Structure formats: C-alpha cells, structure tokens
Amino acid sequence: MLHELAVPAATTELARRCGLTPGTVFHHLTALRDAGLVGTHRAGRFLLYARTSSAEALIAGAGPPDEGGGAE
Structure with a gap:
C-alpha cells in the first residue's frame, strides 16, 4: 500500500x-499512520x-516492488 x-490519495x-x-x-492506513509511515492532510x-x-x-x-526486497 505504501507503493x-x-x-x-483518499x-x-x-x-x-x-x-x-x-x-x-x-484499517491498514491507520496502522501505517500509527507507525509513522503515512500522514494526512485535508483537500x-x-x-x-x-x-x-x-x-x-x-x-x-x-x-x-517486483524484486521482493529480500536478500539474494
């Protein structure tokens, strides 16, 4: 979702x-906001x-994202 x-977006x-x-x-955005990874603003x-x-x-x-972000 971060990508x-x-x-x-709303x-x-x-x-x-x-x-x-x-x-x-x-639900996911709330968790991401609580973790400090997303913020909000009103438009x-x-x-x-x-x-x-x-x-x-x-x-x-x-x-x-298509590389999976894991170690090789």
Missing part, C-alpha cells in the same frame, strides 16, 4: 487501486493520505 501512495481511491474494500484500506472534503519521509526512506532501501 500506491506515491501520489497522495481511502476510496486507494481501495479502488488495490482492489480492497475501503474499510480494509482504512476540500477529502482526507488524503501521503507517505512520510520515513516511508520514503524505507521504500528507497527496499528496491522495486
């Missing part, structure tokens, strides 16, 4: 992108989620 937040948009229910996405009537600098650093160290 999908390369562009800030819960419903992330649900559409990921093929999940908005409730499931909200009109929408609450947008965006990656924090900590998430950016984590993703930068993980490599592309």
